[in-house]
Amino acid sequence: MQDRSKSRPLPSSLAWLTALAMVSATAPVSAGEPRADGLRAGELHAGKLHVASPDWRDQVVYFAMVDRFDDGDPSNNDQGVGEYDPADGGRYSGGDLRGLNRRLDYIRGLGATALWITPPVANQWLNPSRSFSGYHGYWASDFSAVDPHYGRLDDYRALSRGLHARGMYLIQDVVVNHTGDWLACDRAGAADTAAARCHLRSDPQGRSAPAQPPFDRNDPADAGDRAAAIYHWTAPIADYTDRRQELDGQLADLDDLNTENPAVRRALRESYGRWIREVGVDAFRVDTAFHVPADFFADFLHADEPQAPGVARVAAATGRDDFLAFGEGFGSDKAFADAQARKLDGYMRTPGGLPSMINFPLYGSLGEVFARGRPSAELAYRIDSMMALHADPWRMPSFVDNHDVDRFLAGGSEAGLKQALLAMLTLPGIPVIYYGTEQGFATQRPSMFAAGHGSGGRDHFATDAPLYRYLQRAIALRRGNRAFSRGRPTVLTANAARSGAIAWRMDGDDGRALVVLNSADTPVLLDRLDTGLAPGTWLRGVFAIDGDPRDLQVGADGALSLVLPPRSGKVWRAEAAVAASTLDAPAALPRLDPLPAAPVRGDFEVHGEAPGSRRLQLVIDGDLGSAQTVTVAADGRWRARVRSDAMIDPATVHRLVAHDPDRGASSAAGAFRVALDWRLRAERDDPAGDDTGPDGGYVYPTGPGWRALRPADIRRVRAWSAGGALRVEITMADISEAWHPANGFDHVAFTAYLSLPGRDGGATVMPQQQARLPDGRRWHYRWRAHGWSNALTTADGADADNEGAAVTPVPTIAVDRGAATITAIFPATAFASPADLAGAVLYITTWDYDGGYRPLAPEAGPMRFGGGDAQSPRVMDAIEVTLE
Secondary structure, X not given: OEOOOOOOOOOOOHHHHHHHHHHHOOOOOOXXXXXXXXXXXXXXXXXXXXXXXXXXXXXXXXXXXHHHHOOOOHHHOOOOOOOEXXXXXXXXXXXXXXXHHHOHHHHHHHOOOEEEEOOOEEEOOEOOOOOOEOOOOOOEEEEEEXXXXXXXXXXXHHHHXXXXXXXXXXXXXXXXXXXXOOEEEOOOOOHHHHHHHXXXXXOOOOOOOOOOOOOOOOOOOOHHHHHHOOEOOOOEOOOOOOHHHHHHOEHHHOOEEOOOOHHHHHHHHHHHHHHHHHXXXXXXXXXXXXXOOOOHXXXXXXXXXXXXXXXXXXXXXXXXXXXXXXXXXXXXXXXXXXXXXXXXXXXXXXXXXXXXXXXXXXXXXXXXXXXOOOXXXXXXXXXXXXXXXXXXXXXXXXXXXXXXXXXHHXXXXXXXXXXXXXXXXXXXXXXXXXXXXXXXXXXXXOOOOOOOOOOOOOOOOOOOOHHHHHHHHHHHHHHHOOHHHHOEEEEEEEOOOOOOEEEEEEEEOOEEEEEEEEOOXXXXXXXXXXXXXXXXXXXXXXXXXXXXXXXXXXXXXOEEEEEEOOOOEEEXXXXXXXXXXXXXXXXXXOEEOOOOOOOEOOOEXXXXXXXXXXXXXXXXXXXXXXXXXXXXXXXXXXXEEEOOOOOOOOOOOEEEEEEEOOOOEEOOOEEEOEOOOOEEEEEEEOOOOOOOOOOOOOEOOOOOOOOOOOOOOEEEEEEEEEOOEEEEEEEEOOOEOOXXXXXXXXXXXEEEEEEOOOOOOOEOEEOOOOEEOHHHOOEOEEEEEEOOXXXXXXXXXXXXXOOOOEOOOOOEEEEEOOOOEEEEEEOHHHHOOOOOOOOOEEEEEEEOEOOOEOOEEOOOEOOEEEOOOOOOOOOOEEEEEEOO
């Protein structure tokens, strides 16, 4: 690597930099402030209803929940059936279409070019089977009408016009799989047995059916309704791995539509075509696409029926020749696997089907690498996989946060979030920014406006918020160069062993760019990176998460060597190369003697030579922060001993480099593997059937999959250590994977507290569990994991509401359903590398988690534990072990 930024002028790319500057200059306009185009912020009727489709590859989407964004008309908040209560996260809060409209300049100021909103259609206001409202929009009563909580049809048209006036686009969330929850079936069976298996429930509005025909034909006791076959007459899904249940069963008790029925298909086309014609919707996001047969969408989009044409035909008639419809397929793949990605791809490759699906597997990898400290090679695999597997990944929406999963900041750091966002914005796909990410939200669905749920009593529209300003810059980077929105990535390096460097090059018609990130919390050595660029190529620094990126020059061998600060991210634009004769000759390199070929079982010795060097840093897996400094002897020889308890996977090939920091020269890398010698330190059985809470009075939720399995019943815990590394095996009564969880288990969440002897600090409170550790003991590390989360925190900042400071790496989780065991393996670095764990105390609890610990009330519900109240401990079973 050569830094010549001060010694000679750089070639320019004025057109690209000018475009970037113009996008960066997009500034938010406060409400009422005059704009340069003559409109005023919040103008309602200035734009056209119908506009041509954009090139969706170049768009940046802002995703807002209507009810939680802003309240522009308080008069429509309370419709009088107990559904409105901002103090309750399960009730309406008051956000509406007018609120969105008056904040369009806030959204545009961020750099977003399109707005995706949750379904605005008339919903079931209160669910009769649980204490929850339809504020989110996914429980339709009438697919063709605006919900009164959100406003009127004219309000929706005004939102469309306001977006189009700003050169922005409107994306409506649509549901084709189900309606609200009026029909209850207690078991599976043929449609002609529905009268014996199913019954209707009335909601607080006095309805026992949707308001819209033909969806109102849901009475299992009516032979005509059964014959109409509008519904599947099925019980709730008990096993999400069963494809027939996934397609025809009730998702979360919601009434499953028979989308094979021509009458259902026609009614859905008519309803959703109306929003395009009468409101000017530019694209659809299709909810729960995996629960609908893939071939349904060819009819939905392209049906040639004059009275109810496919929605893509409707859109074309309004001048939209590229009406985007992208589906939700909820499912993230495990590391180095692509089963869910292939399932997504099947929907996109079905003839005439959905042209796009949301890239959930990429979301999973971004979170694993940047929030949970997994090896950056997991993201590298995902990038390579999506480019090889999908025909058009450039039109697949990508995201870091959304409304159905934990926010990134629930278990990750702000530094990690900035990296994940930069990665998303420099890779193929349509980036989606979930509302509140730009304000640092850590909970799933709080309100942006002061009067709404979870707002803390204040508005959250600050355009000087650090993450808002950061996103302005990062979005401007993407919009300023189409290499990021239309180019093809080539992964150049990634770390297979731990968090650390990952780099890719984007090649497009508009040029080439280099993106480099360090996902570790320590400095990383990126040695001899093969850029694939010509020797002498100048790299103009165009973006850095922190500070200013230096301009660089590729070496004579086409490589770069860099020291990457912790959690850094940098982007360079490749420009012209200079003659090779002007490049500096490389320095003499240190040398490693051969490393052990067989896996080492503990600490081991390495040696080599480095003539001309005074000292070396032994850098393992790029981790410069933990590098051991070694003095080189007078004869040029050196030797050192390597600690191995941070290396927990015997299949991982580790990489060692001898680096001379004074000369900037590094040896060729040596490879080795580690198979730790684990020692059993604790073993304890737990009584069967004691999963009844602290006082024995708790009961499981009433929904399927709880009471028969007893998924929170701990039967045994064993713990091993190897130096400061920890392996914990939890044996359960049974393990459920009915919801197809990413981590291999569901219906239970584990929260474990580790107390380390001789360690100062700690906390006694068990965050969000309404409890404290037994005997006043203090914990230093807390692990929380359920089917879709895996978070490790320290006690720093922990209290009754806050989980503490996030720590990486998180443990590796393995599930053996046959043995009913869940195993978590923590490297020593997760606990700040203690020499040994003798005397450590581990306290493990069970409950369940879904964006927060599941509620507890005197009476159990389908997804609510019973036998306690809001102040009672969230602990179903618990066990304590001490490592001897």
